[in-house]
Structure formats: structure tokens, C-alpha cells
Amino acid sequence: MAEKPKIAIYGLGACAGCDQAIIDLNEVMLQVADAVDIVLWPLAMDFKYSRIQAMQDGEIALSILSGSVRNADHQKMAELLRKKSKIVLAMGACACFGGVSGLANFCGKEDIFNWVYRNAPTVINPTGCFPQPETDLNGYKLTLPEFFEHVFTLDQVIDVDYYLPGCPPPPELIGNAIVATLAGDLPPKGSALAPRKALCDTCPRNLRKPNRMEIRSFRRIHEVEADPDECFLAAGIICLGPATRSGCGETCIRINVPCRGCFGPVPGVMESAPKFLSTLSSLLVVERDDEIKEAIDSIDDPVGYLYRFSQPSSILGQKIAKKGLEN
Amino acid sequence: MEAYNPKVVCFSCNFGWGYLNNEETLGATILNWIPVACSGKIDTHHILKAFKAGADGVLILGCPEGHCHFQDGNYQTRKKVCLIQKVLGAFGIEPERLDMEMAIDPEGKKIPQLIARMKNDLAKLGPVKRI
Numbered sequence: 001m002a003e004k005p006k007i008a009i010y011g012l013g014a015c016a017g018c019d020q021a022i023i024d025l026n027e028v029m030l031q032v033a034d035a036v037d038i039v040l041w042p043l044a045m046d047f048k049y050s051r052i053q054a055m056q057d058g059e060i061a062l063s064i065l066s067g068s069v070r071n072a073d074h075q076k077m078a079e080l081l082r083k084k085s086k087i088v089l090a091m092g093a094c095a096c097f098g099g100v101s102g103l104a105n106f107c108g109k110e111d112i113f114n115w116v117y118r119n120a121p122t123v124i125n126p127t128g129c130f131p132q133p134e135t136d137l138n139g140y141k142l143t144l145p146e147f148f149e150h151v152f153t154l155d156q157v158i159d160v161d162y163y164l165p166g167c168p169p170p171p172e173l174i175g176n177a178i179v180a181t182l183a184g185d186l187p188p189k190g191s192a193l194a195p196r197k198a199l200c201d202t203c204p205r206n207l208r209k210p211n212r213m214e215i216r217s218f219r220r221i222h223e224v225e226a227d228p229d230e231c232f233l234a235a236g237i238i239c240l241g242p243a244t245r246s247g248c249g250e251t252c253i254r255i256n257v258p259c260r261g262c263f264g265p266v267p268g269v270m271e272s273a274p275k276f277l278s279t280l281s282s283l284l285v286v287e288r289d290d291e292i293k294e295a296i297d298s299i300d301d302p303v304g305y306l307y308r309f310s311q312p313s314s315i316l317g318q319k320i321a322k323k324g325l326e327n
Numbered sequence: 328m329e330a331y332n333p334k335v336v337c338f339s340c341n342f343g344w345g346y347l348n349n350e351e352t353l354g355a356t357i358l359n360w361i362p363v364a365c366s367g368k369i370d371t372h373h374i375l376k377a378f379k380a381g382a383d384g385v386l387i388l389g390c391p392e393g394h395c396h397f398q399d400g401n402y403q404t405r406k407k408v409c410l411i412q413k414v415l416g417a418f419g420i421e422p423e424r425l426d427m428e429m430a431i432d433p434e435g436k437k438i439p440q441l442i443a444r445m446k447n448d449l450a451k452l453g454p455v456k457r458i
Binding site: 106270271273274275277278280281282284286289292293296297299302303306307315316317 | 370371372375376378379403405406407409410411413414416417418420
């Protein structure tokens with residue numbers, strides 16, 4: 001019998017939501033498990049890293065990596081799995097664009113440590129003890145992975161073959177991605193294994209969109225009782241649909257919550273936030289300068305909204321991992 | 328220590344600024360000057376990329392209100408600039424580093440003066456702290 005293709009599933013700086021989405025394949029998961037040999041999946045099974053290290057280069061057919069790269073351990077595992085795999089799939093918004101954890105890039109490492117280990121109201125730390133990469137304890141050397149200054153996307157650290165965006169990606173797309181990879185039926189390297197349209201193209205509310213959209217002031221979803229059939233933007237509620245890739249199954253839209261942009265930009269667009277900013281400004285219908293300012297001031301935390309999933313891959317926020325990251 | 332010389336990228340509308348002058352002659356005297364068909368053509372990512380590439384300030388020169396050759400491109404950019412200013416702060420770029428002037432100057436003589444004025448203001452701010 002021919003040997004089954006090997007698959008590794010690993011979460012770096014992730015919340016395990018992506019692994020959960022794989023488990024949500026349900027019965028399909030049983031077929032996948034029959035067809036492949038899962039060599040690493042810490043969330044679901046017990047494996048030893050030394051076995052991966054002992055493998056030959058390129059022995060793993062597909063590595064599905066979720067999560068951003070925040071510390072030295074994430075980097076080490078990403079590099080190890082890249083070396084041992086033929087195909088690396090960046091899965092989820094964190095691996096593709098940095099994700100929610102990437103918002104930490106708006107603060108420095110020092111600010112984060114000061115808050116978490118000193119200033120937060122729930123912290124009692126009279127000795128000012130901070131985690132260190134190395135500590136000597138009774139003659140033993142204890143180590144912790146180094147916490148980087150910056151949150152990186154996966155492709156800023158290793159070479160990534162395919163992307164599967166979403167927070168988390170829907171199980172259908174995960175299933176399709178695994179099947180396509182095993183069958184060798186893949187688009188050009190660097191593609192996202194998701195539809196190419198923008199969310200507005202597939203949004204059920206698009207049918208009732210007014211001919212001319214005009215926003216005079218912005219409102220937040222919890223401040224109003226949104227009509228479940230009306231376009232959010234027409235009602236002045238920020239929805240990232242125009243600048244976001246489709247493929248999520250409009251899950252948020254269907255429960256009356258506007259799009260937050262977890263699928264990232266459509267193909268050919270470097271970053272969705274500037275595109276959405278341009279869209280939003282053209283929808284704004286206010287005349288005088290002070291009115292423009294007033295309308296814009298009514299947007300609560302525009303940066304957090306626009307860059308919720310994409311800070312580390314944004315034009316201003318991105319950094320290419322360099323010297324400091326190498327061992 | 329070398330004196331700090333702020334770098335300003337200037338986008339200007341061809342219909343309002345310097346159209347009577349030869350673009351090449353004028354361009355030779357102004358550093359980082361990018362004439363465009365309409366200030367409305369300037370997209371958000373052009374501005375952000377200018378900052379990423381090392382600009383200390385971005386100056387946009389558009390036509391006066393109601394004078395846009397393409398109906399309301401200048402007004403669209405005016406709103407865009409206000410929105411971008413709100414976002415820049417989070418990346419460590421002061422909102423004053425992005426400015427828009429809405430006027431008309433067929434000879435383009437005011438362009439170097441406006442850039443000089445902006446450089447003067449930027450010198451007080453110093454270099455961009457992050458990025």
C-alpha cells in the first residue's frame with residue numbers, strides 16, 4: 001500500500017479557533033483522517049517535536065499553520081515546518097494578515113509588559129518581576145521564548161505557498177483547501193484559496209441598497225436597531241464589505257452584524273484599509289469643513305475598526321523580519 | 328550633526344496648479360513633486376506609501392471649492408484627508424504632517440513657497456518617530 005500523504009496542523013500565536021474550525025469539518029474529518037497521516041496536531045493529539053525534526057526535508061505534504069509570529073518559539077516552529085513541508089498553507093486572519101493580535105503593534109513591547117505585569121489594576125507585583133528569556137534557579141537554567149518587539153504575519157517570517165483567510169475560515173473552505181492540495185489541483189503559488197469577489201457582491205442586503213448612498217453621521221451597531229435586510233453602510237453603520245473578500249458565507253451579515261474585514265483584501269489589492277477609507281470618504285455627504293470633522297469624529301476608534309485584522313500587513317504597520325529575528 | 332531637512336511629497340492638480348508653466352522646467356526645481364490629473368485621483372494608499380517611503384510630510388494642492396474640472400474631486404479628497412489624518416496618529420505620524428491647500432495658481436510659483444512653509448512647520452515637529 002502506498003504511503004499516505006502526511007499533514008501537520010500547528011497554531012503559532014493563535015487562539016485555537018482555526019483548529020476548532022478544522023474540527024468543525026465533522027464527518028468530513030473522518031474521511032480526511034482516513035486519507036492522510038496526521039503527523040502533528042498539538043491541539044487534538046499527542047506528538048513529539050523530535051519526530052518532526054528527524055523527518056526528511058519536504059516529507060510532510062501539507063502544513064497548515066495558523067496564528068501570527070510573536071515570539072521565538074513561533075518562529076522556530078514555523079521555520080521547522082517550512083523546512084519539512086512541500087506546501088505551507090497560512091490559515092486564518094492571524095497567519096495571513098496578523099489578525100486581532102496584530103493590534104498590539106500600536107503599542108511597544110515595553111508598554112505591553114508594563115501594563116500586563118505592573119500597571120493593570122488587577123496586578124500585584126511588588127518586586128517588579130518581569131518574565132525573562134533566561135533565569136537561573138537553584139543551578140538550573142530556565143528559559144522562555146523571546147517576546148519580539150513586533151507581531152509578524154507568517155509570510156514575513158517564512159515562505160508561504162497558499163493563504164486561507166478568515167477568522168476563522170469556514171469549514172467548507174478548509175475542506176476544499178485540503179482536498180485541492182492532496183489532489184494537486186492548485187492555483188498559482190501565493191493565491192488565497194477563497195473566492196475572488198468582494199463581500200458586497202455576494203451580500204444578500206445588496207438587493208436593497210439605495211441607488212445613491214449618503215452617510216451624514218456614523219452610528220455603531222449596538223446604538224441602533226438595524227433593519228435585518230437593509231445595507232449597513234446606507235444606515236451609517238461601518239461595514240467593511242466593499243473592501244473585503246467574500247467566502248465567509250456572510251455569517252456576520254446574517255446575524256445582523258456588519259463585516260469586520262477578517263477575509264482581508266480582494267485579489268490585486270495590497271491592503272483593504274486604505275481602499276475602505278477612500279470608499280467611506282466618498283460616501284460621506286457633508287459640506288463644510290467643520291461638518292466633515294464632526295462626522296469623522298463620530299467614528300469611534302477608526303483605526304481599531306479599519307486595521308482590526310491587518311495591522312502587521314498594512315502599508316504603515318508592516319515590518320519585514322530581519323536580523324533581530326534570526327538565531 | 329547634520330541639520331534636519333524634512334522631505335515633503337507634494338501632489339498637485341494639473342487643472343489648478345502650474346498648468347501655464349512647463350511641467351519639466353517646474354519639476355526640475357521642485358523635489359518630490361507629483362502633478363496629477365485631479366486631486367480626487369490621489370488614493371489613500373498613495374499618501375500612506377509616501378509616508379512609508381520616508382516622507383516627513385505630504386502636501387496636496389487641489390482646486391478651490393466648486394472649481395473642480397471633474398465636478399467634485401477636490402471635495403472628495405478634502406474628506407479623505409480628514410479621515411486619513413484621524414488614522415495617521417495611531418501609527419505615530421502627527422496629523423499635521425498631511426495637509427491640503429485648496430487654491431488656484433496657474434504659474435505654479437506658489438508651489439515651492441507652500442512646500443517651504445510646510446518644511447518649516449515640519450522642522451519644529453522633527454522626524455517621524457515610528458515606522
